[in-house]
Amino acid sequence: MSIDVVQNQTEINAVLGEFKRDRDSLIPVLQSIQGRLGYLPPEVISAVAEHLGLSESTVYSVASFYTQFKFKPSGKNIIKVCRGTACHVGGGERILAELERQLGIKPGETTPDLQFTLDTVACIGACALSPVVTVNENIHGRAVVSKILEAVAQKKGVAVCQCP
Ligand code: FES
The missing domain is CATH 3.40.30.10 (Glutaredoxin)
Incomplete structure (x- = not known):
């Protein structure tokens, strides 16, 4: 596992720890993770899905529907x-x-x-x-x-x- 993935996972876990396991938290969770990482790396989908009790396809569908969410890192x-x-x-x-x-x-x-x-x-x-x-x-x-x-x-x- 690369250092980036480990760092991302640490940030993702920190955000997930701030939110209850409530499906209504999906968008705030995604916003918070993107706020920390600047984008939503692939490992976010499964981690968020597991935490909120949603399917990965549901999390991805919501994240990809809103243009505010980015799946690639942005430039400085x-x-x-x-x-x-x-x-x-x-x-x-x-x-x-x-x-x-x-x-x-x-x-x-x-x-x-x-x-x-x-x-x-x-x-x-x-x-x-x-x-x-x-x-x-x-x-x-x-x-x-x-x-x-x-x-x-x-x-x-x-x-x-x-x-x-
Ligand atoms: S057209 Fe209004 S700011 Fe560009």
Whole structure:
């Protein structure tokens, strides 16, 4: 058993110990485990199913139904490009294409070094700043997006496209 699996199991057991063996706890349990690990590794399904007296297929069905649950680890930096109308008009698609090129991944994917996860988001209500990109919890508008592209390119060792 690898160190990661042992560490994950320790975290999973700690979370399960905080919840009663109650089927209604399924979503809070999954949220809590994801809060600790950043995603739901495969061993979560059987451990949660056993603890709550549910079938593994039930746990997996619920976890896979909600987009909040991730089955792969996310990158240290989660970059989301807004695909709302104002941001689309403002050049969001070109920014997304440039980030895809720099990072070598598509939306929903994470770089192999786990440094970046790229994703898209619907309008986040900051249309006046369009095009908008979020990095982790921070919202960045037009003025900062070029700096984000430069920073990512520098980190990945690729040239910055001047197109967006
Ligand atoms: S369309 Fe992007 S923030 Fe509204």
